[in-house]
């Protein structure tokens with residue numbers, strides 16, 4: 001859906017630019033007094049600048065708050081399960097592999113060798129969360145698996161020949177069930 005919106009928006013703006021160019025080309029053939037045109041142009045420019053500023057400010061405020069960057073300084077609260085994750089060539093090691101739906105989890109992700117990408121995928125292979133797995137550094141990633149099922153960790157950073165086998169299943173059991 002977003003691709004088609006982006007595509008039509010691009011077409012629309014290309015069309016607007018083409019329109020502006022043909023207008024300028026048409027006008028450039030007429031002889032006119034320069035002063036008033038310049039004054040009008042400056043007014044339009046100011047209007048566009050302020051308009052653009054307002055739109056970009058608004059869009060930034062909305063989209064920045066939704067960026068999936070997790071709070072690295074967040075402390076694991078009482079009932080949060082902390083799971084240490086280590087990426088290595090070519091596997092994922094987890095300190096705990098028992099997951100229950102609805103349980104808040106904080107992954108603490110690091111690497112033993114090179115940089116890997118910790119990508120969490122749901123059953124439809126949609127990426128639901130990700131962070132870097134870096135040597136000598138721990139990234140915190142908080143997530144709650146709302147539905148039981150088989151999730152996957154896949155490496156998101158090309159890390160040499162075995163990169164494609166860095167896949168691990170995470171089985172999330174239903175709450176109260178087996």
Ligand SMILES: [Cu+2]
Pocket residue numbers: 087115116117155156157158159163166
């Ligand atoms: Cu990797």
